[in-house]
Amino acid sequence: MAKKLMKGSEAIGEAAVQAGCHLFFGYPITPQNEIPEYLSSRLPQVGGTFVQAESEVASINMLYGAAGAGERVMTSSSSPGISLMAEGISYCAGAKLPVVIVNIMRAGPGLGGILPAQADYFQATKGLAHGDFRVLVLAPWSIQEAADLVQDAFDLADYYRNPVMVVGDGLIGQMMEPVEFYEDRKPIKELPPKTWASTGWKRDRPKAIINSLFLDPAELEQHNFDLKKKYDLMERDEVRFATYGSVDSADVVIIAYGTVARVCLSAIEALEEDGIKVAMVRPITLWPYPYEAVREVAAKAKDILVVELSTGQMIEDVRLALQRPRPIHFHCRLGGMLVSPEEVIAKVKAIKAGESEAMHYA
Amino acid sequence: MPEAVFVRPDSLTDVQTHYCPGCTHGIIHRLVAEVIDELGIRDRTVGIAPVGCSVLAYNYFDCDFHEAAHGRAPAVATGIKRARPDLAVFAYQGDGDLASIGMAEIVHCANRGEKVTVVFVNNAIYGMTGGQMAPTTMPGQSATTCQMGRDVELAGYPIRVAELISTLRTPAFVARASSHSPLAAVNAKEMLRRAFKYQVEGRCFSMVEILSTCPTNWGLTPAESTKWLEKTMLPYYPLGVFKTPDGDDRAPLPRKP
Numbered sequence: 001m002a003k004k005l006m007k008g009s010e011a012i013g014e015a016a017v018q019a020g021c022h023l024f025f026g027y028p029i030t031p032q033n034e035i036p037e038y039l040s041s042r043l044p045q046v047g048g049t050f051v052q053a054e055s056e057v058a059s060i061n062m063l064y065g066a067a068g069a070g071e072r073v074m075t076s077s078s079s080p081g082i083s084l085m086a087e088g089i090s091y092c093a094g095a096k097l098p099v100v101i102v103n104i105m106r107a108g109p110g111l112g113g114i115l116p117a118q119a120d121y122f123q124a125t126k127g128l129a130h131g132d133f134r135v136l137v138l139a140p141w142s143i144q145e146a147a148d149l150v151q152d153a154f155d156l157a158d159y160y161r162n163p164v165m166v167v168g169d170g171l172i173g174q175m176m177e178p179v180e181f182y183e184d185r186k187p188i189k190e191l192p193p194k195t196w197a198s199t200g201w202k203r204d205r206p207k208a209i210i211n212s213l214f215l216d217p218a219e220l221e222q223h224n225f226d227l228k229k230k231y232d233l234m235e236r237d238e239v240r241f242a243t244y245g246s247v248d249s250a251d252v253v254i255i256a257y258g259t260v261a262r263v264c265l266s267a268i269e270a271l272e273e274d275g276i277k278v279a280m281v282r283p284i285t286l287w288p289y290p291y292e293a294v295r296e297v298a299a300k301a302k303d304i305l306v307v308e309l310s311t312g313q314m315i316e317d318v319r320l321a322l323q324r325p326r327p328i329h330f331h332c333r334l335g336g337m338l339v340s341p342e343e344v345i346a347k348v349k350a351i352k353a354g355e356s357e358a359m360h361y362a
Numbered sequence: 363m364p365e366a367v368f369v370r371p372d373s374l375t376d377v378q379t380h381y382c383p384g385c386t387h388g389i390i391h392r393l394v395a396e397v398i399d400e401l402g403i404r405d406r407t408v409g410i411a412p413v414g415c416s417v418l419a420y421n422y423f424d425c426d427f428h429e430a431a432h433g434r435a436p437a438v439a440t441g442i443k444r445a446r447p448d449l450a451v452f453a454y455q456g457d458g459d460l461a462s463i464g465m466a467e468i469v470h471c472a473n474r475g476e477k478v479t480v481v482f483v484n485n486a487i488y489g490m491t492g493g494q495m496a497p498t499t500m501p502g503q504s505a506t507t508c509q510m511g512r513d514v515e516l517a518g519y520p521i522r523v524a525e526l527i528s529t530l531r532t533p534a535f536v537a538r539a540s541s542h543s544p545l546a547a548v549n550a551k552e553m554l555r556r557a558f559k560y561q562v563e564g565r566c567f568s569m570v571e572i573l574s575t576c577p578t579n580w581g582l583t584p585a586e587s588t589k590w591l592e593k594t595m596l597p598y599y600p601l602g603v604f605k606t607p608d609g610d611d612r613a614p615l616p617r618k619p
Contacts, residue, residue, distance in 0.1 A: 023441075023444060023445055025440075025441065049444045049445075051440065051444060051474070053437070053440075053470075054466050054467070054469075054470035055466060057434070057437075057466075057467075058434070058437040058440075058466065058467055058470065059437075061430065061431060061434035061437035061438050061441065061467070062437050062438070062440050062441035062444070063441060064428070064430070064431075064434075064437075064438050064441060065410075065428060065437065065438035065439060065440060065441020065442040065443075065444075065445065066441035066442065066444060066445035067441075068428050068438075068441070068442065069408070069441070069442045069445040069446045069449070070445070070446075071445040071446070073441070073445070087431060088431060088434070091431050095429075198408045198426035198427065198428060198442065199426070199446060199449070200405055200406035200407065200408065200425075200426060200446075200448075200449055201404075201405060201424075201425050201426045202405045203405075207424070207425070207426060207427070208426040208427070209420045209426070209427050209428075209429070210427070210428040210429065211420065211427075211428070211429040212429070213417065213418075213429050
């Protein structure tokens with residue numbers, strides 16, 4: 001398929017269709033409405049179903065039903081809507097259901113604003129909802145990568161029988177860029193048939209019970225251990241990241257993800273022209289986090305700079321990655337304000353000149 | 363060999379339930395199972411259990427099942443049915459689940475006209491959590507969170523769900539039956555049969571509210587509970603068919619149980 005200029009939201013919707021997702025349930029919220037709008041007209045063309053649910057709470061429970069019945073299914077929302085879905089995502093994780101959730105993050109807390117932010121990092125990677133569970137979190141930095149990761153998300157969800165979340169900020173939803181869909185795309189995992197799904201029981205397999213309730217504590221403990229084994233496999237096999245610049249001898253290494261990393265890359269190119277060597281590690285999976293990659297590049301760099309559209313959430317994972325007390329410099333914009341390349345350039349120069357106050361983690 | 367004249371429906375499992383003595387969940391399970399058997403749809407039926415006393419219904423019905431979050435069964439039913447329209451999908455919900463926390467889901471599921479069946483068991487109390495006031499608790503009825511009896515000045519009047527759902531314009535089959543006597547149960551089965559039939563024919567959303575007793579949390583014997591339901595609930599929750607799809611006559615109102 002030839003490259004096509006697409007808005008991020010539409011590319012995300014089309015990627016789901018290309019991945020064989022024929023069911024979408026969602027509730028309107030800015031700034032991601034173009035995803036459901038696109039799919040409401042696109043899905044009927046492929047015999048699929050779009051339902052505008054009465055709430056995000058209902059949406060995620062519709063996913064629970066559709067995924068339990070063995071079909072690929074997706075929803076999309078933005079920060080406050082994801083909070084409303086949190087309970088249902090926990091149920092999906094507990095019942096081992098493959099669902100794909102797109103969060104086009106906006107600034108918070110509360111109603112916050114409708115402009116881009118990365119303030120839901122903790123929510124996505126650490127404390128999405130009650131109970132001991134994890135979701136795979138993929139963070140694209142371009143529209144092409146968003147389209148690719150959404151397709152991968154369905155394979156990963158099916159393979160691990162686990163929710164997968166794709167997080168972008170408002171820029172990913174609103175930007176237009178050339179996107180290519182590959183007609184001969186193969187699943188990135190070998191996927192067994194869904195014999196566990198509730199498809200009507202002809203007594204030719206065990207009865208399907210889609211459930212997260214275990215009243216026997218010993219049984220629930222075993223269930224939790226089984227889930228943990230799955231999360232361990234994800235941590236071993238699914239870490240994704242990209243590195244840029246002078247990774248072997250940087251004056252400063254930047255850690256950033258999503259569209260912020262693109263802004264930082266522009267800054268890196270300008271700084272290199274000025275003879276300042278800067279590297280960058282860009283986590284593509286926010287969970288599992290690329291701890292080793294961050295540790296290795298940081299070990300070879302004089303200084304570390306974390307750039308985020310939050311008051312400092314991913315920086316806690318950087319600190320974990322370093323495994324020893326070390327100053328970390330931090331730059332952020334909040335509330336829907338964006339980081340500019342000039343700000344990053346100024347920050348790196350200030351670090352070089354010893355004029356940036358680092359955050360010290362002991 | 364003598365002929366077996368009373369056997370367990372194929373759609374029920376051979377296990378002891380956890381329901382209290384005098385509770386009519388067991389009767390209602392059986393009625394639903396008999397209807398599924400008689401329509402010959404067991405192997406393409408998927409049920410949805412609620413949170414509440416019937417949370418373990420997946421152990422009692424011998425078909426594929428989902429256990430839903432509290433109140434969300436109609437949303438889960440929507441997901442299953444939209445994913446696989448060939449399935450017969452039923453949600454089995456209590457009054458706390460459906461009429462309180464799940465009110466949005468039931469109203470919108472009915473209003474979209476999802477081709478699913480909801481069995482709504484109304485025993486006027488939260489059973490599983492230990493007898494708290496429900497939206498369906500009767501005026502003056504005592505519960506652990508209204509120990510002097512439901513004060514309608516503070517808590518409003520009980521919600522009549524069947525009537526409420528029947529105000530929606532979207533075609534549907536909505537009925538209320540009861541389970542407190544053999545005759546009432548026979549009538550309840552007929553309502554369930556119609557509800558499932560409408561779904562299987564792809565015609566409309568269907569919901570049957572079934573009045574039920576809860577001797578444990580009402581603090582009454584099973585026999586007293588039956589009388590209390592008759593005396594207190596029946597006048598407020600009249601039995602009958604409240605809505606049928608366009609063009610279908612309402613069946614004659616059920617005989618007085």
